[in-house]
Each structure stands twice: as structure tokens, then as C-alpha cells.
Amino acid sequence: MAAVEQVEVELKFDVDAGHTAPDLRVLPGVVGAAAPETVNLDATYFDTENLDLAGNRITMRRRTGGHDSGWHLKQPTGIAGARRELQVRFDDAPADGDVPDDLITPVVALTRTRKLIPVAAVSTTRTITTLLGADGRPVAEFAEDLVTAQSLLPGGHFQEWAEWEFELLGTEAHPRLLKAAEKLLRAGGGRTASSASKLARAIGSTPSVSEPHLGKRPTALELVITDIAIHRNSLISYDPLVRVDADDAVHQMRVACRRLRSVFSGFPSVLDATRTAHLSTELQLLARILGDARDSEVQLAIDDSLLRAENASPELIAALAGAETAIHDRAIRAAHAAMNSDRYFALLDAIDEMIASPPPGPDADLDAVVAVDKAIAKSRKSIRKAQSTLSTLTEGSAEWTEQMHTIRKKAKRLRYSTDAAEPLARKRYRKVAKVAKAIQSALGDVNDAQINRHRLAEIAASGTVSAADMFVLGRIDARQEADIERAIATYRRVAKDL
Structure with a gap:
């Protein structure tokens, strides 16, 4: 119907x-x-x-x-x-x-x-x-x-x-x-x-849902609850779009989950940690389920862009894109199953309950600006420590690659913490957010290209690829390698401004 x-x-x-x-x-x-x-x-x-x-x-x-x-x-x-x-x-x-x-x-x-x-x-x-x-x-x-x-x-x-x-x-x-x-x-x-x-x-009158907003001198608790409400509304708005597999909907709903978790991790003492721990775990699970579908979407887009300029055979196109399409379809079905579960609806109820009756932590009454400064300082310190560890590792090693991934996740957490402060309209927060986003984007490009090079190597080693397609794979791999080098150079340039 x-x-x-x-x-x-x-x-x-x-x-x-x-x-x-x-x-x-x-x-x-x-x-x-x-x-x-x-x-x-x-x-x-x-x-x-x-x-x-x-x-x-x-x-x-x-x-x-x-x-x-x-x-x-x-x-x-x-x-x-x-x-x-x-x-x-x-x-x-x-x-x-x-x-x-x-x-x-x-x-x-x-x-x-x-x-x-x-x-x-x-x-x-x-x-x-x-x-x-x-x-x-x-x-x-x-x-x-x-x-x-x-x-x-x-x-x-x-x-x-x-x-x-x-x-x-x-x-x-x-x-x-x-x-x-x-x-x-x-x-x-x-x-x-x-x-x-x-x-x-x-x-007659109903309990109308209003858009969250802050006063002139908000407390840390008011800022955090406002941010939770904003991301809750985003999650709710993308839910029906994910159910019909609309373009970019999985990505945006996953971002809403991650932003909600970042509020708990970025401001751990503003809310009662014993009450937020379960919510954070449930949001992490939901984000991981959505992530499977999102990762396949990203890979399909990458495959499309890589193959567009190449004279690849139908067999090679099927090897790259066909299998990924099947993975995406399975991941979407899994996401839909999770979103129809009582567990998912219980998570939404728990988020609504927290917004309606937030459990204060020891820093709930802090000035919001003080709380944000504290969160940003902690996050920047964590990134710099990770960068220091990176400098001791051999470039290109498995440990070095994993540490780059760690820095990317920490930069994303910093970005989300600064985004939470957007209602405060402070220029210094926007500057930090811009650098954090640039680091996250550059290292994300590195991660995507590394995953893709691994897939290309697996296809090449399968023994089913023609000589012409092996040449195409080599060209694609060289472009991915160059992309990695450019992304690392970008990271090193912007990381100085953190």
C-alpha cells in the first residue's frame, strides 16, 4: 500500500x-x-x-x-x-x-x-x-x-x-x-x-514538545540537557528515513547516537555517571549496528568514484561493488530489526526520561562556559598525549596505523564537545572545532583508503582477476596510496594548530 x-x-x-x-x-x-x-x-x-x-x-x-x-x-x-x-x-x-x-x-x-x-x-x-x-x-x-x-x-x-x-x-x-x-x-x-x-x-491542551534553548547564563546541566534534547530530536527525525533507506539517513542517525554518547563522555561529572553508563552502552550498540550499514555505503561510494575513470570489466565491478551491495542490504535489514525491538524503544524512553528529569552530577551547577573549557582542555590533552605516542612508532607499522585511528576518534570526541557549546556562541570554541574536524576528516580519509587497499589486495590475490583487470587494480591502488600520503600531510599541517 x-x-x-x-x-x-x-x-x-x-x-x-x-x-x-x-x-x-x-x-x-x-x-x-x-x-x-x-x-x-x-x-x-x-x-x-x-x-x-x-x-x-x-x-x-x-x-x-x-x-x-x-x-x-x-x-x-x-x-x-x-x-x-x-x-x-x-x-x-x-x-x-x-x-x-x-x-x-x-x-x-x-x-x-x-x-x-x-x-x-x-x-x-x-x-x-x-x-x-x-x-x-x-x-x-x-x-x-x-x-x-x-x-x-x-x-x-x-x-x-x-x-x-x-x-x-x-x-x-x-x-x-x-x-x-x-x-x-x-x-x-x-x-x-x-x-x-x-x-x-x-x-484540549497537550504536553507539547518544544525546541530546546538556553538562557543567557546557563549552568553546565542546562547546556548538557539542551544538547541531549537536540540530538534526541535529530535521532527521532532520521528514524523514519532509515526505515526506508533514504540517502544519508543511516549516517545522520549514527552521528546523532555518537553525539549523544559524546555528551556523556565529554561532560562525565555534569550528570550522574551511574545513570548515564547504561544509556552510553546502548547508544554505542545502536551506533555499531548502524555503522555496518554506513561503512558499506561509504565503500560503495568509494568504489563508484574509483571505477568511474577506469576501463574495468563487469567481473571486476561485481567483485568490488556487487559484494558490497549485498553487505549493505544485510546491514540495513539488521538495522531495521534492531529499530523494531523493545530494546531500542526502551532506549528512546530512557533518553526522554533523562531530558525530563536529569540526574545531576557534582558539576551540574558549574557555569556552562567553565564546564566546556574543562571538557575541551581534557580532550586536547588526550589528543596531544596520543600524538606523542604516535611519534615513537614506526610510520606505516600496524601500531602506528592503530594509533592514527585512536587520534581520529579523540578528535571526533573533541569536535562533538565543541559542537555542544555552539549555543554559547564563543569564537574560540568554533576555532577548536574547525581544527578537530580537519584532523578527523584527514585521518578518516587515511582509514578509508587503507581499508580499500586491503580489499584490492584480496581481490588481486584471489587468482580470478584477468591481466587487464590486474592493471586496473594497480592503477586504483596507486591512487589510493597517493590519497593516503596527501591526507597524512594534511593531518600534520592542521594538527599544529590544535
């Missing part, structure tokens, strides 16, 4: 029942209107007992009547007045009346193991007027709604009200149409809507 996706851009107003709407044909880009049509809409809204969807400004409903009967999921887009809507028609929905999987997947990181239940029943008598442009195409739709709603929550009550909705249609609408419509409808009796949606008005 494939969901149909669209972005709706609309205005909503409260209005007195029976109030006559102004003539919308005076709006820019509008030259006419179709005859009004009245329809009856009956919708049941679904959410968890905790109202996890409503709290995140998401609505899920099953609606009959009108031209778009079916299941609908509406999510915020970050653009005022715009919402992303997924629709599954009844013909494509489960025959047993269950919520379609296509609508559960985008929100399962919020609902988790909690059951979706009916929370409101809303009936609407809607009179629709379609506004037409110069070529006769619909450019907007104006709806005059008489609404009756019954909250199905404990203690819920019955309500009646009237409202106007003005929605743009397609991409043909006049660029000033929405702004002009708002001005006209307000002048004609429309008032600022008391709720963002019919559901919100039907069930």
Missing part, C-alpha cells in the same frame, strides 16, 4: 457560525470560482494514551466523506502554515481497519510500543469553494466548516464551533495569494485560530 504525499499550505481562522465570507474573487491571481459544494466529513483521530503524536503537532485520522476519504497523517514541516500530509486510501488500507504501515513508519519512533487508540471523533459540514486562475486551473480552496467534536479521552467533552480554512492548490497560485487572503479574511470576520488543528481543539 503506497502512501500519497503532499505538502499543504493553509490558513485557519475561527469565525462566528453563519458569518458570511467576503468575496474571494478579488484576490490576486483569482479570476473566478466554482459553485460551492457541501460535503459531510466524519473523522476518528488516533494517538497513544500519552498523546505522543499530538504533543509533536502530528495528527493521524481515519476520515470518510469528501474527495479524499482514507487514512491521513499530517506532520509539521518547519514552515509556517505548511504541513506534510501522507494519505492512504481505503482501497489500499488493511481490510481489518488497522492503521496502515505506511503511516505508522514515520511516527513509530514516537509511539514506540504504545498502542494507537481513538482519542477524538470529529464531524464537519464543509462548504467548499474552489478559486480559479486565469487559465481555469484551481489555485486555492476555501472551506467554511461547521464542526462538532467529541473527545474520547477520560473526562473528554463535546464541542461545536465554526472555522474557515484557506488552502493553496498546486504550484500555480499567485505568489501574493496567501498573504492577501489572510488580510481579506481577517477583515471579513476571521479571527486567529484558537488551535492549530481540529484535533487540538477537540482534546
Whole structure:
């Protein structure tokens, strides 16, 4: 069952029942209107007992009547007045009346193991007027709604009200149409809507999730919890994209896991370490599972770039890319299995609990700037110690290679610690972050090229490669070797600034 996706851009107003709407044909880009049509809409809204969807400004409903009967999921887009809507028609929905999987997947990181239940029943008598442009195409739709709603929550009550909705249609609408419509409808009796949606008005106030932010003089605990909330939101936002294997989604979700762990390791005394240890372990496991899929994605991209300029045979292409594709597919299936487990949902619950009720550590009341300075100094000292050890090792040896990998991980930890301080807007932190990122990037290139050279050597030693392909492998290996030398030179140059 494939969901149909669209972005709706609309205005909503409260209005007195029976109030006559102004003539919308005076709006820019509008030259006419179709005859009004009245329809009856009956919708049941679904959410968890905790109202996890409503709290995140998401609505899920099953609606009959009108031209778009079916299941609908509406999510915020970050653009005022715009919402992303997924629709599954009844013909494509489960025959047993269950919520379609296509609508559960985008929100399962919020609902988790909690059951979706009916929370409101809303009936609407809607009179629709379609506004037409110069070529006769619909450019907007104006709806005059008489609404009756019954909250199905404990203690819920019955309500009646009237409202106007003005929605743009397609991409043909006049660029000033929405702004002009708002001005006209307000002048004609429309008032600022008391709720963002019919559901919100039907069930009343909900525990809305707000964007994390800091005050002017935050404590270390406030900074850390704000950072945890930011990365928690990032993890949640990439969850549905990983489930459909969207481009770069695995990488970004893995980064969110690592950034969360870096908060615990970078500021170990700000939160109670006994409470964060389990979370850190669980995040490490999740990052490792996602890492298998991410590593294969990186390798596929490298293989593509290396083979692009070479006259490689189909057999060599299959040896390099074909096997990696199979590895990637297995890794994605493993990631999906982990993300559907009770263990994963318990991890998300634990992160939410920590944000809501953070367990303070001995440095919780430190000034945030003092805590960041302390974390950065500790991380820089650790990197310099690792660099000192590197200087005693034979370049190119296994020990030297492993130490370079250690420095890369420490530079990444330093970068994440400085990123946590971004809300403090200190230039000195951004400078350190820039150097840490450059070190991480250069040594990451070294690591990727070394892994690839090992793979090339294995293929060459297999005895199944033709003479022509052996030549291609040699050319690729030489390019990788040169890439390693350039990356090491870059590392040595930027490491001086740490």
C-alpha cells in the first residue's frame, strides 16, 4: 500500500457560525470560482494514551466523506502554515481497519510500543469553494466548516464551533495569494485560530514538545540537557528515513547516537555517571549496528568514484561493488530489526526520561562556559598525549596505523564537545572545532583508503582477476596510496594548530 504525499499550505481562522465570507474573487491571481459544494466529513483521530503524536503537532485520522476519504497523517514541516500530509486510501488500507504501515513508519519512533487508540471523533459540514486562475486551473480552496467534536479521552467533552480554512492548490497560485487572503479574511470576520488543528481543539491542551534553548547564563546541566534534547530530536527525525533507506539517513542517525554518547563522555561529572553508563552502552550498540550499514555505503561510494575513470570489466565491478551491495542490504535489514525491538524503544524512553528529569552530577551547577573549557582542555590533552605516542612508532607499522585511528576518534570526541557549546556562541570554541574536524576528516580519509587497499589486495590475490583487470587494480591502488600520503600531510599541517 503506497502512501500519497503532499505538502499543504493553509490558513485557519475561527469565525462566528453563519458569518458570511467576503468575496474571494478579488484576490490576486483569482479570476473566478466554482459553485460551492457541501460535503459531510466524519473523522476518528488516533494517538497513544500519552498523546505522543499530538504533543509533536502530528495528527493521524481515519476520515470518510469528501474527495479524499482514507487514512491521513499530517506532520509539521518547519514552515509556517505548511504541513506534510501522507494519505492512504481505503482501497489500499488493511481490510481489518488497522492503521496502515505506511503511516505508522514515520511516527513509530514516537509511539514506540504504545498502542494507537481513538482519542477524538470529529464531524464537519464543509462548504467548499474552489478559486480559479486565469487559465481555469484551481489555485486555492476555501472551506467554511461547521464542526462538532467529541473527545474520547477520560473526562473528554463535546464541542461545536465554526472555522474557515484557506488552502493553496498546486504550484500555480499567485505568489501574493496567501498573504492577501489572510488580510481579506481577517477583515471579513476571521479571527486567529484558537488551535492549530481540529484535533487540538477537540482534546484540549497537550504536553507539547518544544525546541530546546538556553538562557543567557546557563549552568553546565542546562547546556548538557539542551544538547541531549537536540540530538534526541535529530535521532527521532532520521528514524523514519532509515526505515526506508533514504540517502544519508543511516549516517545522520549514527552521528546523532555518537553525539549523544559524546555528551556523556565529554561532560562525565555534569550528570550522574551511574545513570548515564547504561544509556552510553546502548547508544554505542545502536551506533555499531548502524555503522555496518554506513561503512558499506561509504565503500560503495568509494568504489563508484574509483571505477568511474577506469576501463574495468563487469567481473571486476561485481567483485568490488556487487559484494558490497549485498553487505549493505544485510546491514540495513539488521538495522531495521534492531529499530523494531523493545530494546531500542526502551532506549528512546530512557533518553526522554533523562531530558525530563536529569540526574545531576557534582558539576551540574558549574557555569556552562567553565564546564566546556574543562571538557575541551581534557580532550586536547588526550589528543596531544596520543600524538606523542604516535611519534615513537614506526610510520606505516600496524601500531602506528592503530594509533592514527585512536587520534581520529579523540578528535571526533573533541569536535562533538565543541559542537555542544555552539549555543554559547564563543569564537574560540568554533576555532577548536574547525581544527578537530580537519584532523578527523584527514585521518578518516587515511582509514578509508587503507581499508580499500586491503580489499584490492584480496581481490588481486584471489587468482580470478584477468591481466587487464590486474592493471586496473594497480592503477586504483596507486591512487589510493597517493590519497593516503596527501591526507597524512594534511593531518600534520592542521594538527599544529590544535
